[in-house]
Amino acid sequence: MIKFENVYKEYGNGVRALLNINLEIPEGDFVFLVGSSGAGKSSMIKLLIREEEVTRGRILIDDIDITKISKYSVPKLRRNISVVFQDFRLLPKKTVFENISYALEIVGASRKEINRKVDRALELVNLQDKKKAHLDELSGGESQRVAIARAIVNKPPILACDEPTGNLDENTAREIMHSLLKINDAGTTVIMATHAVNIVNELKKHVVTLKDGAIVSNIEKGGYYCELD
Template sequence: MIEFMDVSKEYTKGVKALKDINIHIDKGEFVFIVGSSGAGKSTLIKLLLKEEEPTDGKIILNNMDITNISNRKIPYIRRSVGVVFQDFRLLPNKTVFENVAFAMEIIGASSREIRRRVPIVLSMVGLSHKANNYPNELSGGEQQRVSIARAIVNNPNVLIADEPTGNLDPDTAWEIMKILREINRRGTTIVMATHARDIVNIMKRRVIALEKGTVVRDERKGVYDYEI
C-alpha cells in the first residue's frame, strides 16, 4: 500500500531531513509516526502528498510509483488520499455541508452524488445537525470533525492525519480518535503524525519513531514511553 525505499530528502545548504528511510505499510494498517520537532515527520508526509520530492529513493502509494510522476498526474494521485490537518483548513465562507461538498466538486462529482454522499459522512462524524452552520459557529472539535468528513467523503484508500488532535483538549481529542479508529475499522489505511504520547500508548497500534531523519523504532502495538 505505502512503501518508502531508501528514501532521503536533502534541502538547501545540506540540511538532511530524511536519511535512507525504509518503511512498508500494509493496506488497512493504523500507523503512528512519532518524533520530536525536526525529526522528519512533516517531511515524510509532504513526500506522500507530493508537496516535496525525494532527493533519493522510491515511494510507492496505492501500488503506484509516485516518485517521478508528472505534475499533471498529481491531482489524480491525491484523490486516493484524504488529509486531516492540525489547523482544520476549512473555508470560512462555506457551511459545513458546503465545505465537505467542495471536496467532491473538485473531482467532478455530480450534484446528485454530492446530495447523497455528504449527509452520510456528516452522520459518521456526528454533525448532521450542524450541516448549515459556518466554521466560526463550531467548536474546535466540531471543526476537526468537518475536516475529517471532508477528507473521507471521496472514499480514499489512505488517510493522512498531521497532528489532528494538536489543537484540541484531551476529551475532544479522544472523540476524534474514536472517529479515526472507526474509519480504520472500515478498511482505510491511516498514517498519523503526532506528539500525543497518551493517545499512542492507549491505542496500541504500530509506532514508527523518527529521530534526526532516520527510523529508530518500528514496532507493532508499540508505545511512546521514551524520550526522542
C-alpha cells in the same frame, strides 16, 4: 501497500530531514508517526502527497513509484491520498455542508451523490446535526471533524493526518481519534503524525518512531517511545 525504500530528503540549505527511510504500511493499517519536533514526521507526509520530492529513494503505492510520476499526475494521486492538517484549512464563509461538498463539486458529482456522500462523511465524524451550521458556530474539535469529513468524503484509500489533535484539549482529541478509528475500520489506511503520547500509548497501533530523520523503532502494536523526547 505503501513502501518507502531508501528514502532521503535533503534541503538546499543542507538540512537533512529524512535519512534512509525504509517502511512498509499494509493496506488498511493505522500508523502513528511519532518523535520530537523536526524528527521527520511531516516530511514523510509531504513526500507521500508529493508536496515535496525525494532527494533519493522511492515511494511506492500499490507498486506505482509516485516519485516518478509527472506533475500533471499529482492531482490524481491526491484524490487517493487525503490530508488533514492541524490548522483545519476550511472555507470560512461556507457552511459545514458546503465545505465538505466542495470536494465533490469540483469533480462534477451529481447533487444526489453529493448529498449521499456528505451525509455518510458526517455520520463517520458524528456531526450529522451540524450539517447547516457555519464555521463560527463550531468548536475547535468540531471544526477538525469537518476537516476530516471533507478529506474522506470521496472515500480515499489513504488518509494522512499531520498533528490533527495538536491544538485540542485531551477530551476533544479523543473525539477526533474516535472518528479516525471509525474511518480506519471502514477500510481506509490512516497515517497520523502526532505528539499525543497518551493516545498513542492507549491505542497500541502500529507505531513508527523517528529521531533526527531516521526510523529508530517500528513496532506493529506499540506505544510512544518517550526516551526520544
